Amino acid sequence: MNRALPAAGISKHAAVHxxxxxxxTHLLESGTxxxxxxxxxxxxxxxxTAIYTHLxxxxxxxxxxxxxxxxLDE
Numbered sequence: 525m526n527r528a529l530p531a532a533g534i535s536k537h538a539a540v541h542x543x544x545x546x547x548x549t550h551l552l553e554s555g556t557x558x559x560x561x562x563x564x565x566x567x568x569x570x571x572x573t574a575i576y577t578h579l580x581x582x583x584x585x586x587x588x589x590x591x592x593x594x595x596l597d598e
Contacts, residue, residue, distance in 0.1 A: 548576040553583065 525540050544565065551561050562573040 545576050545578060548573065549578045552577045
């Protein structure tokens, strides 16, 4: 890991444990249900899994409410 980070051009501190966080985040962002991620990570509590998943703010701003999609008769 110590050699891989600089080789990948990553200057931010990271440890092998960081890969678990990245794995969970990528699964969630690709549409995997958080309960499946919970099972894959071996967590007994969904709260623990939520800590491992880091959401990107740019994706949060693109979420459209189902209510905004309704076509109401005018």
